Amino acid sequence: MSHITLLKTNELKATPQRLCVLEILENCGHATLEDIQEITKEKFPTLSLSTIYRNLNEMVEKGIVNEVKLTKKQHYEITKDKHLHLFCKECGKIEDFSFDTNSFTTKIEELGNCKVLNDVINLEIICKDCLSKKH
Ligand SMILES: [Zn+2]
Ligand SMILES: [Zn+2]
Missing domain, CATH: 1.10.10.10 (Winged helix-like DNA-binding domain superfamily/Winged helix DNA-binding domain)
Structure with a gap:
């Protein structure tokens, strides 16, 4: 579109x-x-x-x-399809990572007897470019 x-x-x-x-x-x-x-x-x-x-x-x-x-x-x-964010602590790059959180949140709801309202997941990482610079 x-x-x-x-x-x-x-x-x-x-x-x-x-x-x-x-x-x-x-x-x-x-x-x-x-x-x-x-x-x-x-x-x-x-x-x-x-x-x-x-x-x-x-x-x-x-x-x-x-x-x-x-x-x-x-x-x-x-706005795109559901995805996680990978944020590199070294270079500050933000990457999208396609991942369906449904199975994860269902499990949490089962185990915790609760309702997940917000399933935004952001992970702090060191990206592969930064990792390769370290070696
Ligand atoms: Zn990086
Ligand atoms: Zn994104």
């Missing part, structure tokens, strides 16, 4: 600013507010951090964009 269609089906106007933000998230995978501003500077030099933030939040509310809470800084990504 194109970003224009994605916005329109969610009743948001396909403004150049929103399209620009979506394009950045598409290319970067995950980006912070500051990352986005840094990249938008060329195209939209006057676009303020608060405007980007407002646009992001509107898209988060519609479920187009997903907030990723990994580090102290909030990251954003275009």
Whole structure:
């Protein structure tokens, strides 16, 4: 689905600013507010951090964009299928890892007699590039 269609089906106007933000998230995978501003500077030099933030939040509310809470800084990504995040403590890279958490959460619900409400899983790792540098 194109970003224009994605916005329109969610009743948001396909403004150049929103399209620009979506394009950045598409290319970067995950980006912070500051990352986005840094990249938008060329195209939209006057676009303020608060405007980007407002646009992001509107898209988060519609479920187009997903907030990723990994580090102290909030990251954003275009909403995708369920996945885990692998965060490298050495180089700060964030990778998506396809994983179905259903069997895991079912087990926890059984063992703990509880209901899992949030099954977001983020793992801190040392990635293979950083590991190979150590040897
Ligand atoms: Zn790394
Ligand atoms: Zn992700």
